[in-house]
Amino acid sequence: MARLFKNGKIARAGSAELVAVDVLVDDEGIIESIGPDMAAPADVEVTDCEGCLLVPGMFDLHVHGREPGDEHKETLASCAAAALHGGVTGLVLMPDTSPPVDSGNLVKSLQDLVSEIGSIPMLPAGCLTKGRKGQRLAGFLGMANRGVSMLTDSGSSVPCPDLLRRCMEYARDFDLLVTTFCDTATLTKAGALNEGKVSYRLGLPGIPAMSQEIAIDRNIRVAQHTGARLHLQQISTANGVKSVFCAKEAGTRVTCEVSPHHLLLTENDVIDYNTHFKLAPPLRLESDREALVAGLIDGTIDVIASNHSPHTEFEKSADFGSAPFGVTGLETTVLAIYDGLIKPGIFGWDLLIERYSKRPREIIGLEPVVIEEGAKAEFFVFDPAAETEMKREYFKTKSPVTPFLGKTLSGAIRETVVAGL
Ligand SMILES: [Zn+2]
Structure with missing residues (x-):
């Protein structure tokens, strides 16, 4: 009707x-x-x-759909329903499912599952390395032939810079976007939250800011040398924003994203060991949060992406050290950004639409959504x-x-x- x-x-x-x-x-x-x-x-x-x-429908570049393999956390149907409920009308599915999406055949079977649901576009990203193990290249050609436009090991870094270089060289030749979760495992170790005053006070192992910052700098450098298009996930520190700013000034083909949580919350919110504040990367300092908001406004940060990471309430009810990292975001991002940043006048709807609807679609090669x-x-x-x-x-x-x-x-x-x- x-x-x-x-x-x-x-x-x-x-x-x-x-x-x-x-x-x-x-x-x-x-x-x-x-x-x-x-x-x-x-x-x-x-x-x-x-x-x-x-408001034009939003587009989320960073969503963990959990199907196949972890349907107790989320299914593609519940993911699509959550997206629509939160004003999100398209998204990219991270490939860290069981099995990981690292070949053209697995992309095809995920695309079939998505079309069975018949809801919003949910575009599979593919892995950079086989099984996300960081040892050898995934099936780039097969995935590219199936229409994949983003490759990422989602949640894991590619530890070897030589392998990352080869990933970027192949990706450049296929014009695929390389997307990296920036983390240095040997610095992160068993950390549970930002390394600093709060981690000392709570007696929990910390994750230093440089764990992400070193990975950002390394990945930017490899992108500069290879000429690949690089997208950095979940920037969380002021130094990270500076690195991206300098890389863009130098003409590097780099874009980056920030989560609504890092724009609105800090390590001080990790009170009472509440695991709903346990994120990867962790919540940082107020000065980092301010730099992220400024970077979002001036365009150093291209997009907001929720990093929607479903884990059951039972899994999240473990103690802070053992609970899994990540929270859901598809149904809260628009409301939380309105409540915390638009309503107080920090920026307007035009910026939210630019960063959570128009630019993410551009990065993945889609036309913007307009009300015309x-x-x-x-x-x-x-x-x-x-x-x-x-x-x-x-x-x-x-x-x-x-x-x-x-x-x-x-x-x-x-x-x-x-x-x-
Ligand atoms: Zn993620």
Whole structure:
């Protein structure tokens, strides 16, 4: 059935201006017309959007779908449902499943699972090395032939710089994006949180900032030498932002991402040994958080990516040292960024759309989503005057483990509209 969204304000990248208009979506999900005070044609469902925003669907470059192999944490169906619930209408699946996605055949079987669900685009990334073991190259040609555009060992670094060099040389030749989780295992050891005052106070082993910073610098250097396109995941320190800034100044083909958690929280939030704050990389200092926000605003940091990492509540109920790293993010990112950064006036919706909708699609080679006549409907209705209680019942993910659990965030996503769904 065709739908008329009355009096919503359209948010867009590149413009802070918000003007209330009506948006008519035809019964095939195409935006037929946009304009003021439209009369509702017959047989049209009218939705009153007074006071609400219509926001282009977000795109998350960093999602752990867990299927196949860890369906007790998440399935592709629950992942898609969580994404839509959080205003995310497309995403990239990390290849750290069981088995890891390291060949064209495994990409094909994952693509088949995704199309069976028939929901939003969920694009498989492939591994850089066989089995994510960091020993020999994965099947680049087979994966490229299946349409993969991002390769990553997701959660593991490629320890040997010579192998990383060969990965980047092949990736460059196939025009594939190399994406790296930046960590130096010999420095991280069994660390559980940022190395510093809080780790000393809690008596837990720390992960030094330089564990990530050294890996960032090394990976940038290899990208400079090979000419490959490099995307750095989950930048967490001020020094990391500086390194990316300098690399971009030098013309290196590098992009990077930050998580909503690192933009909003610090090591001081790791109170009471709450494992919902146990992240990889760990939450850092307030000065790091400020540098990440500044880097996001000035464009040194290209995108926000949630690093949606489902683990069951049982797994996360272990003690802080033994609990797995990571929390979910698909259903909390838009709300948490609105509550913590947009509502207080740190930046506007235009920047969030640029960094969590437009730029991530660009990096993976997709067209941006826009709310314009003739375009497919792909937006969510956001009510800034409402509040959302982050109760367990709110979540569609199988693993409602997040630092925001139990909190009330400003704003609410009323619904996500996608043509054909
Ligand atoms: Zn991850």
